[in-house]
Amino acid sequence: MTEEAYRILGTPVTGGILVVSDHASNRVPEDIDLGIDRALLDQHVAIDIGVAQVAERLAETPGIGAFLGNVSRLVCDFNREEEASAVIPHASDGHDIPGNLFDIAGREERLARFHRPYHSALAELIRQAPPSLIVSLHSFTPQLTTRPEERRPWQVGVLYNEHDWASRLTIPLLEAEGLVVGDQQPYSGKLLNATMNIHAEANGVPYVGIEVRQDQIADTVGQIAWAERLGRIATLVRQELAR
Numbered sequence: 001m002t003e004e005a006y007r008i009l010g011t012p013v014t015g016g017i018l019v020v021s022d023h024a025s026n027r028v029p030e031d032i033d034l035g036i037d038r039a040l041l042d043q044h045v046a047i048d049i050g051v052a053q054v055a056e057r058l059a060e061t062p063g064i065g066a067f068l069g070n071v072s073r074l075v076c077d078f079n080r081e082e083e084a085s086a087v088i089p090h091a092s093d094g095h096d097i098p099g100n101l102f103d104i105a106g107r108e109e110r111l112a113r114f115h116r117p118y119h120s121a122l123a124e125l126i127r128q129a130p131p132s133l134i135v136s137l138h139s140f141t142p143q144l145t146t147r148p149e150e151r152r153p154w155q156v157g158v159l160y161n162e163h164d165w166a167s168r169l170t171i172p173l174l175e176a177e178g179l180v181v182g183d184q185q186p187y188s189g190k191l192l193n194a195t196m197n198i199h200a201e202a203n204g205v206p207y208v209g210i211e212v213r214q215d216q217i218a219d220t221v222g223q224i225a226w227a228e229r230l231g232r233i234a235t236l237v238r239q240e241l242a243r
Helices: 038-042 051-058 104-128 165-175 194-199 220-241
Strands: 006-010 017-021 064-069 133-140 156-159 181-183 207-213
Touching: 006 051, 006 104, 017 051, 017 104, 017 194, 017 220, 051 064, 051 133, 051 220, 064 104, 104 194, 133 194, 133 220, 156 165, 165 181, 165 207, 165 220, 207 220
Parallel strands: 017 064, 017 133, 133 207, 156 181
Antiparallel strands: 006 064, 156 207
């Protein structure tokens, strides 16, 4: 199923695994002009590079469905609370977004068109087919333009807020793969966790926030490898949670 704000892949099932990727698209609707160089749409400021392809492969597995954002985070950032200023960003990693400098009416129109339908549809999907585990899938850039001194050596980070049950199971499983794993790195889920706060923590649904460094999933080889790894690990975590 494809709508303007989101896509649903695979067949989400009760008791299964649901992959949620807020920033899986760099699509900008034709009637929206962000006022930026279109080359930026292929960079991390506009999209979580590689996550759509990983999620698509995961959703080919029975028992795993995927819910993906279908517009660029520069159009609307689904992983922000509605009242947050960054939900419709004016700038990102040093790049101004002049097309987002509009009045309150313009902001309300953007939220009503994208943010609310996205979260309403995700809430309804979870209600109709409650998952036993949500995997919140993102990717991060190895280096921010605005923070060149900041090192990001982690190949993958695990994020969470108050409910860390699934994360505590996931971290050692990722480390057993020989990976450099960040616990609340490269940033904390206690600060950036809006979608999971709304749809997982508020409903008591176990979840794990996965941030893969984008160079790990920038090509087909990496995407296949990470889809297999995450599918296998998520299944183990789900089974352990069910005990």
